[in-house]
Amino acid sequence: MKTKGSLVVLGSINADHILNLEHFPTPGETVTGQEYQLAFGGKGANQAVAAGRSGADIAFIACVGDDDTGSRVCRQLASDNIDISSVSTVNDAATGVALIFVNGTGENIIGIHAGANGALTPELVAAHQDKIADASALLMQLESPLESVLAAAKIAHQNQTKVVLNPAPACVLSDELLGLVNMITPNETEAEKLTGIRVENDEDAAKAAQALHGKGIETVIITLGSRGVWLSEQGKGQRVPGFKVNAVDTIAAGDTFNGALVTALLEEKTLNEAIRFAHAAAAIAVTRKGAQPSVPWRNEIDEFLQQQG
Numbered sequence: 001m002k003t004k005g006s007l008v009v010l011g012s013i014n015a016d017h018i019l020n021l022e023h024f025p026t027p028g029e030t031v032t033g034q035e036y037q038l039a040f041g042g043k044g045a046n047q048a049v050a051a052g053r054s055g056a057d058i059a060f061i062a063c064v065g066d067d068d069t070g071s072r073v074c075r076q077l078a079s080d081n082i083d084i085s086s087v088s089t090v091n092d093a094a095t096g097v098a099l100i101f102v103n104g105t106g107e108n109i110i111g112i113h114a115g116a117n118g119a120l121t122p123e124l125v126a127a128h129q130d131k132i133a134d135a136s137a138l139l140m141q142l143e144s145p146l147e148s149v150l151a152a153a154k155i156a157h158q159n160q161t162k163v164v165l166n167p168a169p170a171c172v173l174s175d176e177l178l179g180l181v182n183m184i185t186p187n188e189t190e191a192e193k194l195t196g197i198r199v200e201n202d203e204d205a206a207k208a209a210q211a212l213h214g215k216g217i218e219t220v221i222i223t224l225g226s227r228g229v230w231l232s233e234q235g236k237g238q239r240v241p242g243f244k245v246n247a248v249d250t251i252a253a254g255d256t257f258n259g260a261l262v263t264a265l266l267e268e269k270t271l272n273e274a275i276r277f278a279h280a281a282a283a284i285a286v287t288r289k290g291a292q293p294s295v296p297w298r299n300e301i302d303e304f305l306q307q308q309g
Contacts, residue, residue: 005266008135010061010152011044012117012143014096015069022104041291043141046252050259052081055298059083061128063116065095086128090116106247120144122151133159139262141166153180166258178215185221205230206237242279247286256285280304
């Protein structure tokens with residue numbers, strides 16, 4: 001029996017080492033930073049936290065190392081209303097690490113060591129197949145091994161669990177995987193990687209969305225940064241603008257958007273309402289520093305939306 005409205009997130013867990021700089025260093029240059037922060041991140045964990053804090057009934061399939069960071073991450077995730085019974089501790093592995101530079105305008109560049117995330121194998125996915133089968137939706141990204149993402153999508157597809165894919169970081173994906181996806185949420189770069197169409201305006205976004213519909217994906221949401229998103233459903237497209245805020249750090253904006261979006265859809269909000277809800281969550285997140293520390297709670301999102309009228 002499906003648990004109505006429940007979500008499974010499959011993905012990565014990282015410890016983010018964040019250094020704020022005036023400008024990014026060029027090769028050979030040393031730049032002194034203004035501020036250093038260690039925060040928990042990883043696209044999978046960020047999206048799980050966004051869903052948990054915004055009110056979803058959520059379980060997380062992921063891996064941590066058998067280190068102090070891993071046990072601290074698990075405690076934190078549990079406090080964010082996430083079922084962590086399917087988070088595995090991998091012996092003799094380090095929890096994933098991301099080294100992040102943020103410049104004066106809030107842009108970031110990131111290097112990642114997968115660590116324990118690499119142990120999220122198809123076998124491990126199979127061990128948690130009941131969780132995927134019983135859920136209403138499965139949300140994934142691409143910081144986990146691709147064969148595991150495909151294995152999870154197959155289980156979901158066989159059990160009428162909706163597959164939502166945030167295809168980040170950008171990479172080329174097989175038609176087999178794309179054919180199992182119900183909803184995809186690329187940014188402009190990722191959309192170009194998947195379709196070969198450069199996305200610089202609404203017309204380009206519409207073309208890229210059509211190309212993704214052509215792969216069998218019903219709902220395409222291309223995130224366009226401060227311009228909002230391009231929503232295309234069964235070939236009909238429109239731009240849904242976001243909210244204007246002063247961004248200080250965009251690290252978890254996309255992840256917050258994805259976690260909140262799926263939460264709202266599982267509450268049976270319309271797509272437009274769900275996007276507005278997700279825009280609000282992301283707008284709050286970019287006004288705060290760090291990945292998970294910036295993710296808002298449900299009451300904050302509801303309050304923000306009330307203020308918008």
